[in-house]
Amino acid sequence: MSWRIGIDIGGTFTDVVAFNEETGSRKALKVRSTPKNPSESFLNGIESLGDMGIDSSNISMVMHGTTVATNAILESKYSEMGLIVTDGYREMLECARQTVPGDFGDIVTWIKPPRVVPLDLVREIPGRLDYKGEEIRPLDEEAVRKVAREFKQMGIEAIAVSLINSYRNPSQEERVREIVKEEHPTCYVSISTDVIREYREYERTVSTCLNTGLMPSLSSYVEKLTDQLENTRNKTRFYIMQSSGGLTDSETIKRQPISAVLSGPAAGVVSAAALAKSSKYSNLITLDMGGTSTDICLIENGEPKMLTEGQIDVYNIKTPMVDMTTVGAGGGSIAWLTAGNSLKVGPESAGSDPGPACYGFGGVQPTITDAHLVLGRIPTSLADGNVMLNPEAARKVIAENIAIPLNLSVEEAAEGIIQIGTENIARGINLVSISRGQDPRMYALYPFGGAGGLHACRSADVLKIKRVIVPLLPGLTSAEGLLLTDIRADEVITDVQREDNLDIEKLQSEFKIVSEKSKKYLNNEGFANENVKIQLFMDFRYWGQAFELRVPVDLPANAQISEEIIRDTIKKFHSSHLERYGYSYENKELVEVVNIGATGIGLLNRLQQNNYNTSSRNLEDALVGKNNMYVTTKGKSGYYPVPVYDRYKIPINQPFKGPAIIKQFDSTFVMEPEWTAYVDSLGYIICEKDGGNEDGN
Structure with missing residues (x-):
């Protein structure tokens, strides 16, 4: 029995998803992250799989998302x-x-x-x-x-x-x-x-x-992991996620660690893109909210937006990466007051050590998680009871640090913390949508990460987004996304040429070089030619511009690069420039070729998602109790008894209304008032705004 493993290390928890390549079954777990020694939580995750009946000798492949490079920068x-x-x-x-x-x-x-x-x-x-x-x-x-x-x-x-x-x-x-x-x-x-x-x-x-x-x-980090995997009785293939949304081998990462600066966040985007490609929900905005920050990405027509250059901290880095915005709003984001008594949330985080005050590990500052607990929006235990939360500790730090100095009730202070966190997230969504010429109302929101479901409906309300889609394992989506990812190799050559003086033969030769280099790498990784896909691209700019825009080359099957195809790609550049920047200089300015390149994709056996099954026939079967949750509706605020549902017992295609709390071992989803939801045949929660329309998705 062969297992494929995805391991994503976050700031608070390390997520592990195991997929049986023969039966299609999956198992999932969480272990506490060890920020001072990330390899420890990775190995703890592997060992914990043994407690679930998965022998290390039966692990055929391990895919890993890591923030080691990001944190170092x-x-x-x-x-x-x-x-x-x-x-x-x-x-x-x-x-x-x-x-x-x-x-x-x-x-x-x-x-x-x-x-x-x-x-x-x-x-x-x-x-x-x-x-x-x-x-x-x-x-x-x-x-x-x-x-x-x-x-x-x-x-x-x-x-x-x-x-x-x-x-x-x-x-x-x-x-x-x-x-x-x-x-x-x-x-x-x-x-x-x-x-x-x-x-x-x-x-x-x-x-x-x-x-x-x-x-x-x-290199030291990767070698620790590979040494441990090599101790298994089976030859385990080990791949690491790149910022581009594709996997690569561990030796490549040791030579080019810069390609893994967005390793962890990219995996969740891949998971969302898999849904977008296989369903009617082709336009999504991902909302990956963990313990430290929230990563946001726009997916259009099933494809995540990409960058050829991005900024990490204060440095501009040239490497292919998913176009993502990060905001300092996570479950562990600390609420604090300025000298003028203005309430702020983040970007500093309590992380996993000491973590939020309610964790009981020595945290003394109020966080977003503490605010949710005080308002009854999350249960008093997380991760299947492995983490017990202390509501009184949460109330105490919010009262002492926020409520009393501002002359507010603890509930008002907690509500303010959550609202500011939500506004920070909404600004991040605007950066990947409105600032790029896209209307967020034409997209569905796809929340994941341990805290994504807590802010999804609220963020959607701020931006008038009408649909929220919650995946089956939101707290483990990035780990699951690793199992949906193919191997990727990018090659690029700079050759600046103006469209009125193109050297077509030279461009054809360069396309051949980059294609063959990508293909050779994948062949060396064991991929036969029939399992290799080559995607060509060109980077253009208008004559006189300083930076360029990447445009894919549409190459028919078995066709060769020709002048006609290159000219057609230049035409696509005009429309891409118009969409991205709101203007085009077609027939006014000459276009300049800057780079040509190829992305090689080694197609792994794609994991098939089975139809979702539940033994429940009535919504009452899923009801596990009621929580007194602080709710604001129709201008009134207060604690109301709100139904709490077991995610895995909610019957398919039976609508239910908010406010409601949907709990599962890896996360919690809070459905706000005036939202209605149902579970579809694949297990996704489809949540729609009452009176909403069908814009986009």
Whole structure:
């Protein structure tokens, strides 16, 4: 009996979902996360599967989502490193980009991001390539050896290499790496052409430096996990989620940890996209609310929106990633007062240690979870009784820190905490929808994570979204999404050409190169050609623009790249630009090709979702009691007895009205007044606003 395992490590809990490849059955569990040593909770999850009857020798594949890389960047806990650059470019990181974030223009002074590598650890080496990648000054190999020896004497164990114009020709960077490893065999070396083969030296260098700084910690982390998995009697394949929404092997992550900066959040988006592709609900806004933050993504026509560049903390990183906005609103987000007694929520979080005050692990500050407990919106136990909550501790910290200073009742203070958290989430939804030219009312909200269901209907009310869809395992959706993910390999080449002077033969050759590289990687991972899918793309911009927009290439089956297909893709760029930015320069400005690339997908045996079965025939069978929940309806607020339903006993296609609480072992869903819900044949809760319409979904 063979099992496929998905493990997602969050700030509070580590989620584990096991899928039987033969019977289609699944098992799920939660263990407490161990932020100081993430590999511990991973291994605890594997061991806990044994208690559920799953022998480690029967595990065929493990897919993992991790926030180790993300947290290292956010907390500036990457390794000290040296940087080798082309002579004359020592201050490249100091120059950075001469832009101001947002719409402030010349109104504000932009403080540039702190250097990833201090200036005293940057070394210049002679050697130069021109813009075509042709060598105009040979590499000074003796200078490279001298730098490598110097870094070794200084105890620098990680070295980044980023040379000008190397994206056109990696030979000099590759030779630098060889020499450095000869002189300093134990150090980690990362060259920019391995990280991202695109132009813009600043972004390429920052990405390479962060990649280098992450290599020691990610390599150590991955090696601990692989060593443990190799101790099983079965050869277990181990894959890690990338920010792009695809899996890759552990050796690739050790070389390119920067590709995993959004590893955990991307998996939940994949799960939502699987629903969007297989149902009538093709347009979704995902709401992944955990203990620390909420990640929000827009899915249109079954596909999540993607970025070629994103910002992590204060750094612009060039790597494919799901277009996601993160807001500092999670179950552990701390409520606090400013000097002027204004109530704020987040971004600081109590995390899992000590956690919210109601957890009883030493938390002394009020959190969103404490507010929900005080108002009767969550049960007094979580994770199938493994975590017991203390309502009195929650009331005490809210009273002392918020209610008394503001002269409010504890209930009013708790309600204010929840409302501010909801408004923060709504602003995040606006960022991925309205600010990108999309109307959120045309989408359904897809909440998951341990706390997503607590704020879903409220967030939808703020934005006038008419439908909320709750997955079967909302608290484990990211872990489940790992089991729905294919293996992915991205390749890209920068070749700037204007549409009035295209070198079609050269573009055809480059498309062949990137396609074959992606295909070769997947073949080496054991995928036969019939299980490999290649998706081509091109990045365009209008002549004079600074940044580009990615457009997929529609290539008919068995067809070859032709001038006609390239011209058709340019036409698609105009419409994509209009949709994204609200204007187009078609027939007014020339279009410039910037990058061409390929995404290789290794198709795993896709897990099939069985029809949902429940023995219940009446809604009364699912009723497990009533909670006194603080409800505001028709202008009146107070505690009302609200039905509490067992999620797994709710009969299919029987509507029920809010307010109501739906509990299950991994999360709680609160249905607000004026909402009606039913469970569909796949087990999803379809919740609709009373008097709503059928906009979009």
